[in-house]
């Protein structure tokens with residue numbers, strides 16, 4: 001039996017939807033290297049002020065797709081590629097204006113046709129593996145939806161295997177699915193932490209795990225040059241990015257947020273690729289361990305760029321560690337679908353009790 005508090009299951013999925021809803025108003029609004037000023041963020045999402053307002057902050061594609069992964073795993077009690085593809089497709093055509101990436105929608109269209117002609121998805125991976133001249137998508141759209149896989153699986157191997165399977169359906173590029181694996185592993189580690197997290201140990205363990213994962217999906221080149229040389233390196237790997245995160249954490253720039261954001265944006269990035277968004281989300285969590293859930297989320301959003309997705313992934317990791325109790329009530333109340341995500345978390349929790 002898995003001994004993890006229900007509160008942390010809830011924190012994971014509620015943290016994810018809250019990150020999505022709170023980050024969405026800032027998405028792609030600020031490409032300044034200094035990111036988004038704290039005052040600007042507080043003027044929109046300060047929990048004290050939101051408590052008096054009768055507004056609803058809408059979720060985006062991140063939650064729309066996470067919803068399908070949760071409901072598919074809970075209903076099928078195992079990974080079922082065709083079931084998940086159908087749910088993604090139905091969800092998209094029900095509400096196409098949730099801010100989906102510009103290429104993923106072609107996959108939904110092909111699946112819709114497959115559903116109409118009842119060919120029964122002979123090759124459910126065909127649309128994904130055909131994208132970008134066969135290279136597949138490396139967008140962050142797989143990573144943003146896989147956090148619940150860390151709640152569903154017990155072993156490390158199953159977590160990696162399922163994160164990959166749930167990703168390649170739409171993101172067959174190795175950086176697209178490996179980014180999703182890193183996100184699922186980060187949630188897994190955060191939710192299982194039994195004492196204060198040492199950020200360096202956390203990263204070192206992820207480096208070992210990702211080295212193993214990436215050794216199966218292309219060469220992982222090691223470079224002993226400086227931080228900047230690494231980021232210019234042609235052969236991208238998440239293992240490299242984790243080494244950069246470790247260097248940033250050791251340099252420990254927690255005193256000056258402005259300088260830190262500038263540096264992080266130049267060495268990690270914060271765009272719609274998994275290569276940039278997943279490390280940015282993980283770093284946001286690890287850098288702010290002293291400050292708690294709320295500050296962590298402000299920081300993730302302050303990077304700018306793909307703020308809803310970075311905040312959704314960071315929110316899932318942070319929520320898994322701090323638990324639902326650490327999330328301001330007014331955020332829970334104003335964010336669309338928080339209650340439903342809490343119910344999904346309860347359902348995953350119950351699975352492990354039986």
Ligand code: 8NA
Nearest residue numbers: 099100101102103104132135136137138139140141272309
């Ligand atoms: P996706 O799979 O369509 O990828 C997003 C974009 O990344 C593509 O449209 C391409 O421009 C680029 N891309 C991905 N793979 C490759 C490749 N192999 N070669 C060249 N370019 C590539 O969508 P997704 O599901 O990964 O979504 C990624 C992000 O985009 C999400 O954060 C999502 O929220 C969305 N997004 C939407 C808006 C909006 O307002 N509609 C704004 C920002 C981000």
Ligand code: MG
Nearest residue numbers: 060061062308
């Ligand atoms: Mg989105």
Ligand code: MG
Nearest residue numbers: 306307308309
């Ligand atoms: Mg986004």
Ligand code: MG
Nearest residue numbers: 061062308309
């Ligand atoms: Mg997004």
